[in-house]
Amino acid sequence: MDSRLYLVTGHQFLNGRSLESVIRAAISGGVDCVQLREKDFTGRELLEAGRLIRHITRELHVTFIVNDRIDVARAVDADGVHLGQSDLPIQAARDILGPGKIVGLSTHNVQEAMEAERLGADYIGLGPMRKTMTKLDTEPVVGPAGVKKVREHVSLPIVAIGGIKEDDVAEIIRSGASSVAVVSAIIASSDVEATARRMRQLVDHERGAQ
Ligand code: TZP
Ligand code: MG
Numbered sequence: 666m667d668s669r670l671y672l673v674t675g676h677q678f679l680n681g682r683s684l685e686s687v688i689r690a691a692i693s694g695g696v697d698c699v700q701l702r703e704k705d706f707t708g709r710e711l712l713e714a715g716r717l718i719r720h721i722t723r724e725l726h727v728t729f730i731v732n733d734r735i736d737v738a739r740a741v742d743a744d745g746v747h748l749g750q751s752d753l754p755i756q757a758a759r760d761i762l763g764p765g766k767i768v769g770l771s772t773h774n775v776q777e778a779m780e781a782e783r784l785g786a787d788y789i790g791l792g793p794m795r796k797t798m799t800k801l802d803t804e805p806v807v808g809p810a811g812v813k814k815v816r817e818h819v820s821l822p823i824v825a826i827g828g829i830k831e832d833d834v835a836e837i838i839r840s841g842a843s844s845v846a847v848v849s850a851i852i853a854s855s856d857v858e859a860t861a862r863r864m865r866q867l868v869d870h871e872r873g874a875q
Pocket of ligand 2: 732747748749
C-alpha cells in the first residue's frame with residue numbers, strides 16, 4: 666500500500682455531478698487510492714457504486730478499498746477493505762477476502778497504531794487531523810503532532826485523515842504520514858482535478874525530501 670493521495674467518497678458533496686466524473690477527475694489529478702465509504706447507502710447501492718469504482722480504478726490502475734463491508738469488497742473484487750476499531754478483526758477480513766488483499770485499520774493514538782502493526786494491518790488510518798463536519802462522531806483531534814508520535818512507534822504506512830485541506834498537507838507529510846486521505850477538500854472542490862493535482866504535488870514534494 667504505497668498511496669500518496671487517498672480519496673474517500675462522500676456523495677453528499679457531489680452537488681449534481683456524477684460519482685464517475687468526480688472520481689475520474691480526482692485520479693487525473695493524482696489520487697492513487699479510492700475508498701468507497703457511504704454510511705447511508707443500502708447494500709445494493711454500495712454494490713452498484715462498488716462495481717462502478719472497480720471499473721474505473723481497474724482501467725486507471727488505482728487501488729480500490731471498501732470501507733467496513735467485507736462482503737461488498739469481495740463481491741466487487743476490490744483490492745481491500747478499511748476497518749474501524751469495532752469492525753470485524755483484521756484476520757477475519759483476511760479469511761474472507763483471501764490472500765493478496767489490503768487491510769487497513771482506523772487508529773487514533775499510539776496504542777491503537779502499535780496494535781494494528783502487531784495484528785498485521787497493511788496500513789493505518791490516523792485521525793482526525795482537524796475537526797471535520799464530514800464525520801461528526803470523531804475521536805479527539807490527533808493533528809500532525811499525533812502523526813509524529815505514532816511515526817516514532819510504527820513503520821506501517823500512515824494515512825492521515827480528517828479535515829485535511831491543501832494548506833495542511835505539507836506539515837502532515839513532514840510529520841511522518843505517507844499519504845493524506847480526503848473527502849470534502851477534493852469532492853466538494855469546484856475544480857476536482859486541479860485541487861487533487863496541487864495536493865498530490867505537495868505530498869510528492871515532501872516525500873521526495875524525506
Ligand atoms: N474518518 C475520520 S475523519 C473522516 C473519516 C472518514 C472524514 C474526513 O472527511 P473530510 O471531509 O476530509 O474532513
Ligand atoms: Mg468502519
